[in-house]
Amino acid sequence: MTHFAIETKDLSRIYKIRGNKKEKQIRKELVALENVTLTVERGELFGLLGPNGAGKTTLIKILTTLLAPTSGWARVAGYDVIQHPNLVRPRINMVSGGESSGYGLLTVRENLWMFSQFYGMPSKEANQRIVELLKMVGLEDRIHTKSSDLSTGLRQKMNIVRGFLTDPEVLFLDEPTLGLDVGAARDVRKLIRSWLEADKSRTLLLTTHYMVEAEELCDRVAIINKGRVLACDTPANLKRNLQRDAIFEIETSPLNGLTPQLLQNQPEVRKAALTDIEGGARLELILQEEAALASVINILTQKNVKVRRLTKREPTLEDVFMDLVGQKMEDVEKEEAPHAG
């Protein structure tokens, strides 16, 4: 048997979208995934990092047998997801952020028990495991609460427990901490780590658009945008490529029409991104040489922009993304990319 938990080769997915009433005959195509080739080793915590609409969810849907690829192939736990979905399904589970699965009239325990039965778990073991897992996420006091009475965060914790409950070989978590408060997200991350520690053959594929989460949790990360994998490596290696660059964060007064493009036109300014903040702006710069900072400061001065704070910092995955895509992730999301999620 292959030592890969997940393998994909040239995986593509194109959605055919019908036009509106006037354009009924016109069928548009959306490329959600384009020639994605990936391998994830057994025991690995692999992250897919990208903005909303990058193709992360489409990839998860294919890997969980919910969606057929347009071309290419994918194997999960050693089995082809299209040829042998019935061999893949007992070995996997999936949790999506913000899902409202289960039934509001049932208690937390009952909902979890119901889903465990669909995987053939003995009831006694399922109930025992439900209690233990709920304890681990701090939800044990809500075991007899109807799920309709849970807050969004608590409900998401219940969903996370549902994913771990059946003890899958490969677990897919699609934005698991979406909408969770800091404490709840920390509990979830702790459970993820503990689950993987407890059995080294378990594999977890996590999608997120939270850079810190990917950096903190993942053994390896694939950065995905517009359906294509732009880079795939350990967070440390991805950042290492940027370590020869100098990364600066500058807080300024309002920019008076200064654009990131103008700064990027300067020699040795590799990337510049701009975020509006209260009473001014924050510039993030990736410079080939520290010396290039002088020309940036010159331009700011010429435009009458005051520098309020200047920090040099270590590269983050956000910088890696900016370096690969040319924009910050939040800016890509704002652009309403026409790619399916």
Add this chain to the structure above:
Amino acid sequence: MQANPSLVLRGSPKVSGWRLFLKTIVARAYPRVIGMQREKSWLFFDVFLPMLAVSAYVFVYRAIGAPEEYVGFVVMGGAMTAFWMNVLWSMSSQLYWEKEQGNLALYIIAPNSMMAILLGMAVGGLFATALRATAIVIVGSLMFNVTYSVASFTQLLLVFFLAMTALYGMGMMSASLFLLLSREAWHISNLAQEPVYLFSGFYFPIKSFNFWVAAAASIIPLTLGLDAMRQLVFPSGASLGFLSVNVEIAVLIVLCVLFLIGAKFLLDYMEKLAIREGRLTESRR
């Protein structure tokens, strides 16, 4: 980090095959059965409200001097209405609601059979609705002084079993159909509700229709089921029956087979289409 012992539970035997199939049926039936105990409003909506319609017909029949058996016909029709409502709103539209809630995708990726999920919905719905129907029969019979004279308990049970199997088979089939055809399942449910009240003869014997209309209406399992049950529990029922009980039993058997095979076929088709198109499992929220 020290491995958490609670998480080292790997390798527990999980059942598969027919045992998984049965477990799935029980688990999916559970929310429906338990839901009735938790949500007591059904007593009002599913017993009191149908009794208003039943009462209206009873008063009309009594006012025009119709045979007293008609009162019993109406009470029995009122009880069977509960099953139709359950099939329409909690079976046919159910996969649509499951999709909207995000459950459909989870059902598909689980190793269980989707047919077991639908059977679980049907069994749970049937059990819960049987309680409502019994309540309507008891309340209606006491209110309007209906008397019964059962010709054959065996045949009565057989007709009820076949009518329910065919009816819920139809519900299972239409569950996939609604999902495939419909963006707004409740519109189709609304559309189907009243015509079935009329054509299945909930409040009058279908013999009142001409033969071909009654024959066409027999595609709805409740039509023949109700007609046969009325023939079996009221002394003059046979004279008001559409076909003989034995013929109706034979047709119901055919409908059972037809709808259950149709349900399996459409379910497989829906799942294939969902995987190919990627839309059917997506909630639109």
